[in-house]
Amino acid sequence: MTMLENQLRLAISDEFFDAYSRLPKKAQGKMSEVINRFKQAPARSGLNYETIHNSRDKRMRSIRIDEAHRAIILKPDTGNTYILLWADKHDEAYQWATRKRCIINEVSGALQIVDVEAVEAATDRLQEKYVTQTIGKFNALKDRDLMRLGVPNILLPALRQVVTDEDVDQILPHLPTEASDALIMLAAGYAIGEVFAQLEKTKEQPPIDPEDLEAALARVDSRSRFIVITDDAELEEMLAAPLDKWRVFLHPSQRNLVERDASGSVRVLGGAGTGKTVVAIHRAKWLAQHRFNRPSDRILLTTFTKNLAVDIEANLRSICSKEIMQRIRVINIHAWVEEFLKQEGVETTVIYDEAATEQIWEEAYQIAPTELGLPLSFYQEEWRDVVVAQGCQVAKDYLVAKRNGRGTRLSRQQRQAIWVVFEEYRNLLKERGKREPEDAMHDARQILATKGAEALPYQAIIVDEAQDLSDAAFSLLRSIVGESKPNDLFIVGDAHQRIYGKVATLSRCGIDIRGRSKKLRLNYRTTDEIRAWAIAILTGVTADDLDGGLDSTKDYRSLMYGEVPIVRGFNRLEEEIIYLQELLGKIEAQQGLSSICLAVRTNKLLDTYEQALKNLNIRTKRIHRHQADNPAEAGLRLATMHRIKGLQFDYTILPGLNERTMPLQNLIDRASEPSAKEKLLAGERCLLHVAATRAKKQVFVSYFGNPSNFLDLTSHH
Numbered sequence: 001m002t003m004l005e006n007q008l009r010l011a012i013s014d015e016f017f018d019a020y021s022r023l024p025k026k027a028q029g030k031m032s033e034v035i036n037r038f039k040q041a042p043a044r045s046g047l048n049y050e051t052i053h054n055s056r057d058k059r060m061r062s063i064r065i066d067e068a069h070r071a072i073i074l075k076p077d078t079g080n081t082y083i084l085l086w087a088d089k090h091d092e093a094y095q096w097a098t099r100k101r102c103i104i105n106e107v108s109g110a111l112q113i114v115d116v117e118a119v120e121a122a123t124d125r126l127q128e129k130y131v132t133q134t135i136g137k138f139n140a141l142k143d144r145d146l147m148r149l150g151v152p153n154i155l156l157p158a159l160r161q162v163v164t165d166e167d168v169d170q171i172l173p174h175l176p177t178e179a180s181d182a183l184i185m186l187a188a189g190y191a192i193g194e195v196f197a198q199l200e201k202t203k204e205q206p207p208i209d210p211e212d213l214e215a216a217l218a219r220v221d222s223r224s225r226f227i228v229i230t231d232d233a234e235l236e237e238m239l240a241a242p243l244d245k246w247r248v249f250l251h252p253s254q255r256n257l258v259e260r261d262a263s264g265s266v267r268v269l270g271g272a273g274t275g276k277t278v279v280a281i282h283r284a285k286w287l288a289q290h291r292f293n294r295p296s297d298r299i300l301l302t303t304f305t306k307n308l309a310v311d312i313e314a315n316l317r318s319i320c321s322k323e324i325m326q327r328i329r330v331i332n333i334h335a336w337v338e339e340f341l342k343q344e345g346v347e348t349t350v351i352y353d354e355a356a357t358e359q360i361w362e363e364a365y366q367i368a369p370t371e372l373g374l375p376l377s378f379y380q381e382e383w384r385d386v387v388v389a390q391g392c393q394v395a396k397d398y399l400v401a402k403r404n405g406r407g408t409r410l411s412r413q414q415r416q417a418i419w420v421v422f423e424e425y426r427n428l429l430k431e432r433g434k435r436e437p438e439d440a441m442h443d444a445r446q447i448l449a450t451k452g453a454e455a456l457p458y459q460a461i462i463v464d465e466a467q468d469l470s471d472a473a474f475s476l477l478r479s480i481v482g483e484s485k486p487n488d489l490f491i492v493g494d495a496h497q498r499i500y501g502k503v504a505t506l507s508r509c510g511i512d513i514r515g516r517s518k519k520l521r522l523n524y525r526t527t528d529e530i531r532a533w534a535i536a537i538l539t540g541v542t543a544d545d546l547d548g549g550l551d552s553t554k555d556y557r558s559l560m561y562g563e564v565p566i567v568r569g570f571n572r573l574e575e576e577i578i579y580l581q582e583l584l585g586k587i588e589a590q591q592g593l594s595s596i597c598l599a600v601r602t603n604k605l606l607d608t609y610e611q612a613l614k615n616l617n618i619r620t621k622r623i624h625r626h627q628a629d630n631p632a633e634a635g636l637r638l639a640t641m642h643r644i645k646g647l648q649f650d651y652t653i654l655p656g657l658n659e660r661t662m663p664l665q666n667l668i669d670r671a672s673e674p675s676a677k678e679k680l681l682a683g684e685r686c687l688l689h690v691a692a693t694r695a696k697k698q699v700f701v702s703y704f705g706n707p708s709n710f711l712d713l714t715s716h717h
């Protein structure tokens with residue numbers, strides 16, 4: 001009899017997969033056999049379900065894996081759903097089981113695993129701390145409301161004792177993930193109504209049956225930690241490879257974005273590492289599977305950087321069938337535009353490197369009105385921040401363009417006089433068969449306007465790294481997918497990570513996200529120490545919400561903890577290199593060099609470090625633009641900070657953070673006016689923020705000579 005025939009079902013918790021991956025290889029093999037036997041016939045499988053004495057949950061049983069190891073399974077009193085929870089050495093497995101209880105939250109309906117012992121200890125600690133009367137931070141909140149947000153009953157007394165932010169930190173590790181999200185928001189000062197609204201819990205669940213495991217497992221909160229096995233092949237696969245949890249377990253805030261119809265375009269914000277890319281990938285799959293599944297349907301998943309597109313495609317492949325993959329096109333926006341123009345017979349080279357336009361700028365500058373006395377850099381900034389940013393094609397566009405954030409005031413006549421230089425620059429480019437990316441996008445849009453969106457197969461577009469796309473890019477994407485319709489655009493981004501200076505406003509590009517804007521708050525990548533350090537780098541930087549409003553980082557947290565980034569200073573490069581050599585040796589002894597990325601501000605610096613490390617016989621490997629990184633390949637990863645946007649590593653090493661390198665002095669000196677300088681400085685801070693947030697475990701920062709001014713701020717952390 002198979003599982004389905006006798007209606008017995010097996011659910012597995014996310015923690016089980018962690019525990020399983022820590023078992024010795026042989027025990028893993030045995031464990032798989034046990035699962036298979038269970039699936040054949042749970043009641044008659046010959047498996048011995050041992051009761052666990054002193055267990056806080058009477059339904060916990062142990063099953064023998066081999067001589068030394070046991071698995072813990074929840075055997076239901078009623079119903080047919082068994083839940084596999086843990087695997088470990090005999091004594092440790094029993095200890096785990098005695099501490100835990102599996103409960104169905106009576107208000108939220110989620111199935112939750114609570115470490116009763118740890119919760120009791122935390123409650124005692126807080127009660128001892130506040131023996132005298134104090135006003136708890138969350139006292140005004142009703143029990144029922146907290147439970148609706150996912151707080152288990154048993155944690156309410158502890159929560160009532162919370163006074164300071166440190167107390168909140170004590171509680172967070174014991175909460176189910178949906179409730180930690182809510183608590184972070186409450187601690188950051190959100191009103192309960194706002195928390196309900198943002199976490200989509202405005203409606204109370206219908207009455208909950210606290211015995212009905214199956215109903216509980218089907219709820220979105222439970223699905224962040226349990227999977228009901230319906231497909232044997234899927235299970236095999238999950239057990240065979242070390243499980244990337246993002247493939248299976250989505251946070252409720254993530255799943256609510258993925259598996260849901262949207263009446264129009266959606267925008268998702270979230271700090272570094274909150275799973276924006278994960279959500280984009282799952283969304284593409286869901287749409288291709290459930291919404292746009294005719295053979296001719298196509299979904300475009302686009303990014304700003306080429307590397308990330310390559311990486312995303314590899315990840316997408318790991319969760320999609322071949323058939324679904326055929327309907328999803330993953331390509332960075334610039335490559336798409338070049339390909340499209342080529343198909344349309346437009347011969348042009350798109351130039352991405354600003355340095356490559358320098359010569360042409362100088363030629364155009366020859367005709368600049370001398371009476372204005374504006375330096376070339378002024379024209380270049382004005383071009384980038386006003387003309388290109390707002391897609392000005394003719395003088396009239398520029399005359400009415402907004403010049404927010406530009407310091408020097410210009411009269412109408414002056415604008416007219418200046419426009420001549422821009423026109424000349426554009427013409428010179430065209431003469432040489434070249435185009436700037438934004439102009440190429442504009443041209444592509446013009447072509448589409450005559451052909452109509454029906455000429456293209458795309459039913460939906462998903463955008464990652466939206467913060468680096470311009471108005472021209474979004475206007476083009478709108479044309480590609482056609483008139484507004486349900487599920488048309490799904491846009492994820494984070495303005496704190498904007499490193500190419502382009503600011504778009506979606507509403508100006510025909511993209512209306514009102515009522516469909518969401519936020520992700522839990523960092524799944526880095527430790528909270530790295531997150532806090534990287535946020536401190538952003539001091540003074542204001543971030544927008546991609547639609548003309550503001551975004552904040554006050555409710556952005558990580559639930560993993562580790563060491564604060566280590567900052568070391570040296571007098572000379574040679575000394576820094578000796579330090580790096582030692583550091584690399586230490587990490588290599590534990591984990592191999594391929595888990596480390598060394599990232600620096602400029603290509604020139606990268607050459608310097610590469611050479612120095614080669615001289616020391618340290619194996620290195622540069623990160624390529626066109627190739628997904630193969631973790632099996634040996635060697636320390638090397639890249640510029642720009643190149644690693646969207647990627648991640650166990651460790652990042654950020655050397656050469658000297659006074660004149662970060663911010664890059666040559667760049668800052670070119671600013672023609674204070675406001676332009678401010679903008680460049682903010683961009684440099686964002687760049688360091690991006691680099692620091694690539695690390696999962698640890699960040700090592702160093703400099704030689706005088707340190708970067710950005711580092712001062714973080715020393716207080």
Ligand SMILES: Nc1ncnc2c1ncn2[C@@H]1O[C@H](COP(=O)(O)OP(=O)(O)OP(=O)(O)O)[C@@H](O)[C@H]1O
Pocket residue numbers: 244245246249250251254270271272273274275276277278279494497523524525645646647648693
């Ligand atoms: N639900 C989840 N469960 C487990 N891991 C997750 C989950 N969501 C995301 N992650 C992991 O968190 C890390 C960061 O995810 P992702 O790259 O999607 O974040 P991001 O928001 O796009 O980051 P960034 O903006 O910094 O590039 C990845 O290792 C991913 O696998």
